[in-house]
Amino acid sequence: MTLFHFGNCFALAYFPYFITYKCSGLSEYNAFWRCVQAGATYLCVQLCKMLFLATFFPTWEGAVGAYDFIGEFMKATVDLADLLGLHLVMSRNAGKGEYKIMVAAMGWATAELVMSRCLPLWVGARGIEFDWKYIQMSIDSNISLVHYMAVAALVWMWTRYDLPTHYRLPVTVLLGLSMYKAFLMDCFVHIFIMGSWTALLLKAVITGVLSLSCLTLFVSLVHGN
Amino acid sequence: MLEEAGEVFDNMLKASFPLTFIVFLPAVLLLVSPLQAEAAHEFTVYRMQHYDLQGQSYGTRNSVLNTEARTVQADVLSRRCVLMRLADFSFEQYQKALRQSAGAVVIILPPNMAALPQDIVQQFMDIEPEMLSMETQVPVYFAVEDEELLSIYEQTLAASASQGTSSAAEVLLHTATANGFQMVTSGAQSKAVSDWLVTSVEGRLTGLGAEDLPTIAIVAHYDSFGVAPWLSYGADSNGSGVTILLELARLFSRLYTYKRTHAGYNLLFFASGGGKFNYQGTKRWLEDHLDHTDSSLLQDNVAFVLCLDTLGNGDTLHLHVSKPPREGTLQHAFLRELEMIISSQFPEVKFSMVHKKINLAEDTLAWEHERFAIRRLPAFTVSHLESHRSGHRNSILDLRWKVDTQVLARNTRIIAEALTRVIYNLTEKAAPSDLQIFTQQMQVQKEQLDAVMQWLTGQPRAAQLVDKDSSLLSTLEYYMSRYLKDVKFYHVKADKRDPEFVFYDQLKQTMNAYRVKPAIFDLLLALCIAAYLGLSYFAVQNFGLLYKLVQRVSWKPKQQ
Numbered sequence: 001m002t003l004f005h006f007g008n009c010f011a012l013a014y015f016p017y018f019i020t021y022k023c024s025g026l027s028e029y030n031a032f033w034r035c036v037q038a039g040a041t042y043l044c045v046q047l048c049k050m051l052f053l054a055t056f057f058p059t060w061e062g063a064v065g066a067y068d069f070i071g072e073f074m075k076a077t078v079d080l081a082d083l084l085g086l087h088l089v090m091s092r093n094a095g096k097g098e099y100k101i102m103v104a105a106m107g108w109a110t111a112e113l114v115m116s117r118c119l120p121l122w123v124g125a126r127g128i129e130f131d132w133k134y135i136q137m138s139i140d141s142n143i144s145l146v147h148y149m150a151v152a153a154l155v156w157m158w159t160r161y162d163l164p165t166h167y168r169l170p171v172t173v174l175l176g177l178s179m180y181k182a183f184l185m186d187c188f189v190h191i192f193i194m195g196s197w198t199a200l201l202l203k204a205v206i207t208g209v210l211s212l213s214c215l216t217l218f219v220s221l222v223h224g225n
Numbered sequence: 226m227l228e229e230a231g232e233v234f235d236n237m238l239k240a241s242f243p244l245t246f247i248v249f250l251p252a253v254l255l256l257v258s259p260l261q262a263e264a265a266h267e268f269t270v271y272r273m274q275h276y277d278l279q280g281q282s283y284g285t286r287n288s289v290l291n292t293e294a295r296t297v298q299a300d301v302l303s304r305r306c307v308l309m310r311l312a313d314f315s316f317e318q319y320q321k322a323l324r325q326s327a328g329a330v331v332i333i334l335p336p337n338m339a340a341l342p343q344d345i346v347q348q349f350m351d352i353e354p355e356m357l358s359m360e361t362q363v364p365v366y367f368a369v370e371d372e373e374l375l376s377i378y379e380q381t382l383a384a385s386a387s388q389g390t391s392s393a394a395e396v397l398l399h400t401a402t403a404n405g406f407q408m409v410t411s412g413a414q415s416k417a418v419s420d421w422l423v424t425s426v427e428g429r430l431t432g433l434g435a436e437d438l439p440t441i442a443i444v445a446h447y448d449s450f451g452v453a454p455w456l457s458y459g460a461d462s463n464g465s466g467v468t469i470l471l472e473l474a475r476l477f478s479r480l481y482t483y484k485r486t487h488a489g490y491n492l493l494f495f496a497s498g499g500g501k502f503n504y505q506g507t508k509r510w511l512e513d514h515l516d517h518t519d520s521s522l523l524q525d526n527v528a529f530v531l532c533l534d535t536l537g538n539g540d541t542l543h544l545h546v547s548k549p550p551r552e553g554t555l556q557h558a559f560l561r562e563l564e565m566i567i568s569s570q571f572p573e574v575k576f577s578m579v580h581k582k583i584n585l586a587e588d589t590l591a592w593e594h595e596r597f598a599i600r601r602l603p604a605f606t607v608s609h610l611e612s613h614r615s616g617h618r619n620s621i622l623d624l625r626w627k628v629d630t631q632v633l634a635r636n637t638r639i640i641a642e643a644l645t646r647v648i649y650n651l652t653e654k655a656a657p658s659d660l661q662i663f664t665q666q667m668q669v670q671k672e673q674l675d676a677v678m679q680w681l682t683g684q685p686r687a688a689q690l691v692d693k694d695s696s697l698l699s700t701l702e703y704y705m706s707r708y709l710k711d712v713k714f715y716h717v718k719a720d721k722r723d724p725e726f727v728f729y730d731q732l733k734q735t736m737n738a739y740r741v742k743p744a745i746f747d748l749l750l751a752l753c754i755a756a757y758l759g760l761s762y763f764a765v766q767n768f769g770l771l772y773k774l775v776q777r778v779s780w781k782p783k784q785q
Contacts, residue, residue, distance in 0.1 A: 002744075004744075004747045004751070005747055005750075007751075008747065008750050008751050008754055011751075011754055011755075011758065012754045012757070012758075015758045016758070016761050016765075019758070019761060019762050019765050020765050023762070023765040023766050023768075024765065024768070127739075128265075128409065128739040128741065129265045129739040129740055129741070130404075130739075130740045130741050130742045135750075142761075212775075215771075215772075215775050216775050219772065219775045219776045219779055220779040223776055
């Protein structure tokens, strides 16, 4: 619509990241370059994923409007590389668990925000046509910040050598859930033909529940033993 | 103060976490109501006439448009694009919009014009010349309705109608939920087309006999006219005239191929262009024939010129003359034959002669025969209309369904029979008045008429659109050269210094309707986002509380 509208969307998308960085104490650790490194790792991982997908998953030429469940499932499985990447970032940083998790998640999510949402916002939200999808996209970026924090925490817990055996199962289940979250959401939206706002709300709720369970596990793991 | 606010927030967090989490998003979600976001709609619009004739400007003078849409019900129309539907269109509303200095007018035509009630058709036909008679500074466009355009119209109508009657809160809510539309045309500003050629086609059948045989010219202009050039299909005016002209060419070419029926008259067929612009094509044709060449058929011995105009409907026929024919002339003989044939063979047709003197003070000539009468050639026009002022001749609603093929065939027969009786002098040879010549092998072919009509009305034939290489003209030439000899084109170009007619381009454009929101909506959204960011700031700031809460909850079972 106007530059003002772009400003609105931009603020909605980026300020929560800024706030999180400033208030979580990351800025006091001088963690900026570490976050940038995490972002660079994100880029590498995405490149590898794309190469892999392009090589082994030819474009599906099915009927228009149909949903390729198996293909999408396989693609979601490739997202395993994200978990590896997060682990890589965390293993190269020394420090407390929370610090490692925050650096990895912030770098990762910010890199995603810059790479995948900056351009559409710049092109779309400034156009004449008004569309709610840019506001939705900005809200979605906030959700994905929470999502990556939870995933980073889960990866950290899973890779700990001193993880008690009775924690192993819930952590693995949660990891699997968050990895296939996007795929499951897509299926759900497709089957129940949901509007974009309902889908967004559902995504927020699911991410909230996942991160809350993750936080509970984390808290009891850190302070439990 | 911030601490106090923080405390309140802490308490809220302590009460239940999911509640606060769910408060953030729905706060934004509720303010922005769940509307389906649609892409911009793109549709074709046809601009109103834009031309100068004899130094006078007509129609809309502008083609660029970039304004927000409204309907006439809105309070303020200035610099807005006013949408109107043909079904509830009236000249008063149109004038009201222009008086309030509207930025543009878009008139939405129904997709199926044939289904329009007769009174609306009549009303619009009366309005059309009035719209064109005045010069309009803002662009006026016509669009054909489709589902999306109708939905845009209805949303705009709802938004326009609710203005000024609601409270401030309602207005605020309205800005968030309602859609505005920004109408944008993609084309450039209209400019005069230089060196436009108006083309006419001539063909002839030479009579049998000596050098200076009398000539009968049969003339019909092929171009159409309406409030928007791209919508002018001109079925009755003057597709019907051209159809009859071509059928007469076919019939007489058959008569002229046999020596026994080869008459002593030259027949000159002329499909003129620019007929709706004061008969420019005819004017040039006459100048070429009378002033420039040494000998031509029109110079020596012209029996009469028969103009065909608007003959596809109704049970009346009128012979328009500018001077009543004198007794003993061929003109008079033709009139007598017409009367006799109609009274003896087609009693359902009402026939009359209409006498109207040429008014040189008027801007345009009334009928095509006046062009010839000015040059002292005996001429008349046959038409089913009683007056040249009828809106019927200049309407975009003059479509294929306005022409009845039965009537067209009957009129062709009447004219053909009368012409034949004059050419072969049958009355003086004591042929009976109900002698039917064009029957059996020689009969008027309805399929042929229908096909020609279909072809003519298959495309808009406004003078601005038929350029000299257009398929319409080449097909017309091809058709005429099948039956006639010496078929050739005549071109008219307006004088550079003092042009008699000037056409303008950008008559068809693509218009985009962009969904937009008012500026106040952006402010409202900015407030909501600021509130949300404030909330997330507190949430992050006090994350420790959540942490402790979870710690307490998850430890309790173990202590028991």
